[in-house]
Amino acid sequence: MDIQFPLGVRKGGWTEEEDCLLKKCVEKHGEGNWHQVPRKAGLNRCRKSCRLRWLNYLRPNIKRGNFTVDEVDLIIRLHKLLGNRWSLIAGRLPGRTSNDVKNYWNTHLHKQSNDQIQKDVQKSKMTQSTMEKIKVIRPRPRTFSKNLPWRMGKTVITDKTQTKENFSNPFQSPSPGDDDGILWWDNMLTDPDINEGMIKWTNEEAIMEGGGEKEKSGMQGAGRDPFSCIQQDNQSNWSDLFMDNIDLQDILRDCQVVP
């Protein structure tokens, strides 16, 4: 670390002095224009290095320390839906950076995930219905209605069966009052096949990391929905997860897996 290059661009770990310069610069000029930041801040760092340091370390309200059970659970579930879209996942975890989430996944959850995939494969070989569920990931409309239940506090219960006809116009926006748009999300997020194993992971995680009584008791009850737990804990609101998030909708648009 700490290599000096011919062009004078420093690499490696950041010193306190550099942190201070960068922080002052961003506070003065605001985020953005990263190509100008090294010059304005008087740093011999490349723009990318400055940006990364700010985003991952210096930015205010960055949460450090262990991930909570709820955070872990959310990561797992979002990863199941989105894959390695770390920035999107991190965007739903206040104070966490994409780098943090990525690191956490790679160090704590990756193996568990692989194990779970193996289980899923085994299971899918056993039941055709499971096979269908794996194949049929239904795309969603690009826009969400303002009448969405999560905005109105409605509870949605739906028939999980799905026919081929449902695919006829996968990107069609729901008509007013059409709850179908959220039903898919609800199905996805409450699907036992998707949820299976996750709660177990997080329980183990909490115990492994020496989580206190709060954490352990926080996951009591095997059938507890982690999302309701999030809401109960008031740390985050599940409804917020998808509100005003175009990116997420775009991803969902790409989510169709053709049988």
Added chain:
DNA sequence: AAACCATTCAACCGCCGAACG
């Protein structure tokens, strides 16, 4: 105490898409 191994995480790298001239 020393050597070795495993884990963590800050930082770098290369790529991509958007914006702009």
Added chain:
DNA sequence: ACGTTCGGCGGTTGAATGGTT
């Protein structure tokens, strides 16, 4: 239409640290 620049992202690396023998 094309080339360039910039911001942003995910994958990967490697130093630091902790644990084990």
